[in-house]
Amino acid sequence: MPSGQVIRVRREDDGVAAETLRDGIRQIQAELKVTPEFPPEVQRAADAAAGAPRLPDVDRTDIPFVTLDPPGSMDLDQAFHLDRDGDGYTVRYAIADVAAFLEPGGPVDTEANLRGQSLYGADSKIPLHPKVLSEGSASLLPDQVRPALLWTMTLDAAGAVTSTHVERARVRSVAKLDYAGVQQQLDEDSLTGPYADSVRLLRTIGELRIQQEIQRGGVSLPLPDQEVEITGDRWRLAYRTLLPAEEWNAQLSLMTGYGAAKLMLGAGIGLLRTLPPADPRDTARFKRATLALGVPWPEGMSYPDFLRSLDPTEPKHAAVLVASTRLLRGGGYLAFTGAPPEHAEHAALASPYAHVTAPLRRLVDRYAGEICVAVCAGEPVPSWVTERMPEVPDTMRRTASLAGSYERAILDLVEAGVLAPHVGERFDGVVIDLDDRDQGRGTVTVPEPAVEAPVSGPAPLPLGTDVSVRLTEADVAKRKVAFTL
Numbered sequence: 409m410p411s412g413q414v415i416r417v418r419r420e421d422d423g424v425a426a427e428t429l430r431d432g433i434r435q436i437q438a439e440l441k442v443t444p445e446f447p448p449e450v451q452r453a454a455d456a457a458a459g460a461p462r463l464p465d466v467d468r469t470d471i472p473f474v475t476l477d478p479p480g481s482m483d484l485d486q487a488f489h490l491d492r493d494g495d496g497y498t499v500r501y502a503i504a505d506v507a508a509f510l511e512p513g514g515p516v517d518t519e520a521n522l523r524g525q526s527l528y529g530a531d532s533k534i535p536l537h538p539k540v541l542s543e544g545s546a547s548l549l550p551d552q553v554r555p556a557l558l559w560t561m562t563l564d565a566a567g568a569v570t571s572t573h574v575e576r577a578r579v580r581s582v583a584k585l586d587y588a589g590v591q592q593q594l595d596e597d598s599l600t601g602p603y604a605d606s607v608r609l610l611r612t613i614g615e616l617r618i619q620q621e622i623q624r625g626g627v628s629l630p631l632p633d634q635e636v637e638i639t640g641d642r643w644r645l646a647y648r649t650l651l652p653a654e655e656w657n658a659q660l661s662l663m664t665g666y667g668a669a670k671l672m673l674g675a676g677i678g679l680l681r682t683l684p685p686a687d688p689r690d691t692a693r694f695k696r697a698t699l700a701l702g703v704p705w706p707e708g709m710s711y712p713d714f715l716r717s718l719d720p721t722e723p724k725h726a727a728v729l730v731a732s733t734r735l736l737r738g739g740g741y742l743a744f745t746g747a748p749p750e751h752a753e754h755a756a757l758a759s760p761y762a763h764v765t766a767p768l769r770r771l772v773d774r775y776a777g778e779i780c781v782a783v784c785a786g787e788p789v790p791s792w793v794t795e796r797m798p799e800v801p802d803t804m805r806r807t808a809s810l811a812g813s814y815e816r817a818i819l820d821l822v823e824a825g826v827l828a829p830h831v832g833e834r835f836d837g838v839v840i841d842l843d844d845r846d847q848g849r850g851t852v853t854v855p856e857p858a859v860e861a862p863v864s865g866p867a868p869l870p871l872g873t874d875v876s877v878r879l880t881e882a883d884v885a886k887r888k889v890a891f892t893l
Contacts, residue, residue, distance in 0.1 A: 474488065475583070524807025679772055697838075
């Protein structure tokens with residue numbers, strides 16, 4: 409379930425704006441005390457582990473797995489192979505086995521439990537594990553034998569899951585594919601090679617799983633990435649629309665997360681990804697934001713149906729999708745043993761759910777995956793998991809807050825850079841929120857370039873009303889933007 413957008417950078421040149429962005433990101437990293445570098449003892453341990461993974465006995469290198477990711481990605485967590493099985497389907501989903509490289513309590517494991525998750529923003533990354541592992545020996549790079557957690561799921565003709573199993577196995581990806589290339593090949597029916605039939609089924613299974621989601625009353629957001637285009641001393645913020653192939657691929661990950669949650673709930677031990685129902689105040693705020701963007705939420709239409717009605721290729725619709733993440737506040741992780749927890753569901757997905765498909769980038773996935781392997785093998789969950797499991801939700805909560813601060817700071821930097829040449833100009837917008845302590849202060853949404861920023865004026869500000877605002881500040885160094893009514 410995506411929780412936000414990643415700002416990607418497209419540079420036309422390496423001029424003043426590009427250097428300003430790099431300087432700003434370095435300052436943000438210093439302020440938040442995060443660094444892509446690792447302590448020497450952690451790096452040494454990772455270098456040693458990279459050449460000595462624990463390879464499982466089960467060999468499934470005969471299956472032509474492929475990875476599907478953005479161009480240039482090197483931390484490849486997932487590889488898939490899809491097949492028909494009578495009227496239904498078999499999905500094999502290989503997940504990088506990070507635990508095969510780590511010693512519980514060792515330097516790399518200890519550092520990962522501190523970092524919790526990778527941080528992303530613009531073209532910067534603070535990785536969870538040293539790159540020699542996350543972009544090297546543990547990554548499911550093509551033509552390399554890798555240890556993996558191999559999930560096998562059978563589906564009926566309608567795409568409903570009928571069985572889920574996971575075990576350790578050796579796998580080998582035969583191709584590193586990217587979304588645009590796969591989308592074009594599917595549209596043109598030009599796929600060839602040993603993985604062609606498998607990749608063709610991505611559309612079929614992905615669309616079936618989306619229908620399953622609709623029937624269940626859930627919604628997974630097709631959130632667009634935000635891209636900043638840099639030319640000379642100019643910045644421009646734009647949305648990059650997700651391709652259908654990205655949504656179909658995401659359904660494989662979601663399906664695995666549902667299966668993992670079911671296994672753990674049945675076994676009476678696990679780590680779930682949870683989300684409470686939306687706060688009514690956030691719902692009201694979001695409805696005002698849809699008015700501001702000229703895409704009002706129709707009365708009587710459900711939240712999932714409204715989001716599905718949006719066209720991510722339309723800039724205003726893309727901005728609404730991004731704004732809708734405000735309704736997903738309160739997400740967290742729940743560790744449990746014994747009876748199933750009372751509040752185990754992910755409200756947006758309308759199902760219990762677990763994170764198990766991105767262990768190179770999220771700590772919790774390694775723990776949850778290990779539990780599922782033990783459950784399927786009928787073995788006790790390893791002690792290193794049960795001992796640390798109660799701490800994992802707090803670690804993920806702490807580092808999710810850090811990740812949010814990192815992404816928000818970079819977005820503030822980019823928004824200030826985009827608006828800096830326009831100080832003093834007027835914009836149309838809508839006031840979507842008021843400060844509880846000062847009704848003369850609030851938040852305004854400006855449709856173009858689709859930013860939210862502080863606004864001030866005579867109290868009370870006209871909540872939910874079309875207004876004309878003047879940009880009074882856009883300070884890149886301070887990462888600050890402000891409007892007045």
